[in-house]
Amino acid sequence: xxxxxxxxxxxxxxxxxxxxxxxxxxxxxxxxxxxxxxxxxxxxxxxxxxxxxxxxxxxxxxxxxxxxxxxxxxxxxxxxxxxxxxxxxxxxxxxxxxxxxxxxxxxxxxxxxxxxxxxxxxxxxxxxxxxxxxxxxxxxxxxxxxxxxxxxxxxxxxxxxxxxxxxxxxxxxxxxxxxxxxxxxxxxxxxxxxxxxxxxxxxxxxxxxxxxxxxxxxxxxxxxxxxxxxxxxxxxxxxxxxxxxxxxxxxxxxxxxxxxxxxxxxxxxxxxxxxxxxxxxxxxxxxxxxxxxxxxxxxxxxxxxxxxxxxxxxxxxxxxxxxxxxxxxxxxxxxxxxxxxxxxxxxxxxxxxxxxxxxxxxxxxxxxxxxxxxxxxxxxxxxxxxxxxxxxxxxxxxxxxxxxxxxxxxxxxxxxxxxxxxxxxxxxxxxxxxxxxxxxxxxxxxxxxxxxxxxxxxxxxxxxxxxxxxxxxxxxxxx
Amino acid sequence: xxxxxxxxxxxxxxxxxxxxxxxxxxxxxxxxxxxxxxxxxxxxxxxxxxxxxxxxxxxxxxxxxxxxxxxxxxxxxxxxxxxxxxxxxxxxxxxxxxxxxxxxx
Numbered sequence: 004x005x006x007x008x009x010x011x012x013x014x015x016x017x018x019x020x021x022x023x024x025x026x027x028x029x030x031x032x033x034x035x036x037x038x039x040x041x042x043x044x045x046x047x048x049x050x051x052x053x054x055x056x057x058x059x060x061x062x063x064x065x066x067x068x069x070x071x072x073x074x075x076x077x078x079x080x081x082x083x084x085x086x087x088x089x090x091x092x093x094x095x096x097x098x099x100x101x102x103x104x105x106x107x108x109x110x111x112x113x114x115x116x117x118x119x120x121x122x123x124x125x126x127x128x129x130x131x132x133x134x135x136x137x138x139x140x141x142x143x144x145x146x147x148x149x150x151x152x153x154x155x156x157x158x159x160x161x162x163x164x165x166x167x168x169x170x171x172x173x174x175x176x177x178x179x180x181x182x183x184x185x186x187x188x189x190x191x192x193x194x195x196x197x198x199x200x201x202x203x204x205x206x207x208x209x210x211x212x213x214x215x216x217x218x219x220x221x222x223x224x225x226x227x228x229x230x231x232x233x234x235x236x237x238x239x240x241x242x243x244x245x246x247x248x249x250x251x252x253x254x255x256x257x258x259x260x261x262x263x264x265x266x267x268x269x270x271x272x273x274x275x276x277x278x279x280x281x282x283x284x285x286x287x288x289x290x291x292x293x294x295x296x297x298x299x300x301x302x303x304x305x306x307x308x309x310x311x312x313x314x315x316x317x318x319x320x321x322x323x324x325x326x327x328x329x330x331x332x333x334x335x336x337x338x339x340x341x342x343x344x345x346x347x348x349x350x351x352x353x354x355x356x357x358x359x360x361x362x363x364x365x366x367x368x369x370x371x372x373x374x375x376x377x378x379x380x381x382x383x384x385x386x387x388x389x390x391x392x393x394x395x396x397x398x399x400x401x402x403x404x405x406x407x408x409x410x411x412x413x414x415x416x417x418x419x420x421x422x423x424x425x426x427x428x429x430x431x432x433x434x435x436x437x438x439x440x441x442x443x444x445x446x447x448x449x450x451x452x453x454x455x456x457x458x459x460x461x462x463x464x465x466x467x468x469x470x471x472x473x474x475x476x477x478x479x480x481x482x
Numbered sequence: 483x484x485x486x487x488x489x490x491x492x493x494x495x496x497x498x499x500x501x502x503x504x505x506x507x508x509x510x511x512x513x514x515x516x517x518x519x520x521x522x523x524x525x526x527x528x529x530x531x532x533x534x535x536x537x538x539x540x541x542x543x544x545x546x547x548x549x550x551x552x553x554x555x556x557x558x559x560x561x562x563x564x565x566x567x568x569x570x571x572x573x574x575x576x577x578x579x580x581x582x583x584x585x586x587x
Contacts, residue, residue, distance in 0.1 A: 103570060104570065106563060106566035106567060106569075106570070107563075107566075199537040199538065200537065200538050213535065213536045213537065239554050242553075242554075243536075243538060245538060305526075307522075308522060308523060308525075308526060310519075311519060311520040311521075311522050311523050312523060314516065314520065315520060315523075322497060326497075326498075329498070330572060331571070331572075331579050331581055332567070332570070332571055332579055333567075333570040333571065333572075334570075334572070335572065336572035336573065338582075339582060340582065341582055341583075341584075342581050342582050342584050343498065344582075345581065345582055346498040347498050347499065347500040348500060350497075350498055350499050350500070351499060351500040351501070354499075356505075359499055359501075359505070359509070360509060360512060360513070362497050362499065363490070363493050363494065363497060363499070363509055363513060364513055364516060364517075366493045366496050366497040367485070367489070367493045367513065367517075370492075370493065370496060377517075377520065377523075379533055380523050380524070380528060381520075381523060382533035382534050382535060383528035383531040383532070383533050383534070384523050384526060384528060384531075385533075385534040386531050386532060386533065386534035387526065387528070387531060389534055389537075421512050421516065422512070422515050422516055422519055425516070437537075438537030438538075463537075
């Protein structure tokens with residue numbers, strides 16, 4: 004599939020300011036692209052045309068009056084359907100919220116819209132963000148724009164596919180165990196997971212509260228920096244948002260990367276890593292070495308335990324968070340003769356199989372007699388994984404790894420085997436557990452033409468360094 | 483076998499899930515496989531490790547460099563959202579949510 008002219012934050016701005024195109028015409032162009040490609044890709048679940056055109060007209064009015072355009076003025080964006088949008092249906096990829104229309108905006112959406120962004124619509128995802136392939140959506144899978152017989156990755160598959168196919172300039176996704184970075188890798192675009200607490204989660208439908216983060220997909224690093232700069236920062240409506248100053252990311256990314264210490268943990272290059280992925284990632288590391296970065300070999304010995312710890316912690320938190328879907332206050336209700344029967348029928352009918360599987364696993368891990376053996380032990384192993392990261396960041400400024408062990412796999416390839424699907428998250432869940440920021444940047448393609456991603460981790464709140472290394476790499480391979 | 487059919491039924495009841503006969507067997511097998519994998523956590527000695535419940539605050543509750551705890555003022559803010567919230571309810575009898583009868587009398 005040929006991607007049309009890639010618009011970026013910068014080219015949208017140039018076009019609007021020079022009056023080569025209006026914000027309304029730009030919205031028209033993107034809706035035209037969506038109309039053409041969405042029947043194949045299934046990236047969008049709901050379009051918010053009224054809201055988009057109202058905002059576009061507002062931007063056009065500013066330009067007509069000669070007033071300054073806000074930083075994302077007229078930039079068409081998409082929002083993952085687990086993030087609340089006022090008066091625009093938010094399904095979380097689930098039947099149980101098929102008709103749910105939030106009465107308020109998530110802070111991240113509100114901030115982007117205040118900065119002039121035009122919200123085109125809501126993107127498909129694995130149900131309640133639980134999945135690594137987007138095949139767990141109640142509204143059908145998304146196809147990978149780079150290879151339509153393959154998955155776009157998950158859970159933010161719709162957001163990744165939309166940006167990769169040129170159906171939005173940027174998109175918000177969410178990352179709990181890799182749900183931004185892995186689809187970024189599979190679709191061949193940058194996907195950034197910020198530090199835990201960096202971006203407000205007010206209005207994000209909760210999956211695993213100690214792990215969930217909101218972050219952007221874009222087509223280049225300056226756009227990722229521009230979006231992060233707007234959504235980052237303390238929000239009194241989210242008690243887990245951190246009151247830490249926000250760096251000037253746009254300035255930071257243009258600083259040369261020479262002299263930075265790049266840590267390479269051997270634990271991420273062992274068994275299970277596809278040989279072509281390994282080759283591309285090693286080549287990317289060499290590029291950074293040539294730019295003057297100093298390669299530091301690292302050991303992160305608890306990496307191999309991350310999947311087990313992650314899938315206990317994430318499912319335990321999910322089983323608690325998803326208890327709220329009971330057919331009482333919102334969403335679908337299936338009637339029953341008693342309250343309990345109503346709960347059970349509603350949840351049986353409303354949830355898909357992966358969501359039920361995770362609720363079962365999490366409930367089991369938290370249940371009397373098993374709590375110490377599973378949940379408590381997983382939390383202790385989480386501490387060991389976080390210590391691996393702390394020790395690594397004593398020696399290195401960033402950590403470089405593959406984002407995923409393989410390129411995008413085929414639709415249907417892993418659906419029957421949940422454990423195999425979980426194991427594919429091996430390189431992303433580590434950073435999720437530690438709460439550090441990480442990005443996936445495209446670092447070439449396999450012989451079959453499938454994108455490969457380089458993952459860059461930084462220490463807490465050091466998104467500026469992560470983006471700076473990503474930018475140095477991007478500039479070197481695109482120029 | 484780590485997990486029996488009875489375990490699955492007990493967990494389904496705790497989680498308010500009504501499973502079909504087929505789902506019970508499928509989940510039993512899959513949960514068994516996943517929990518067997520998770521057993522690798524037992525290889526590690528964690529007897530001296532403090533559990534990590536979250537990222538932002540230190541486990542001792544002390545205000546350290548890595549704690550970014552922010553408590554807001556305990557002040558009242560007007561909150562007039564009831565009509566908007568109730569408009570999403572499957573069965574609202576304003577100002578209440580209506581559910582099947584809970585008390586038998």
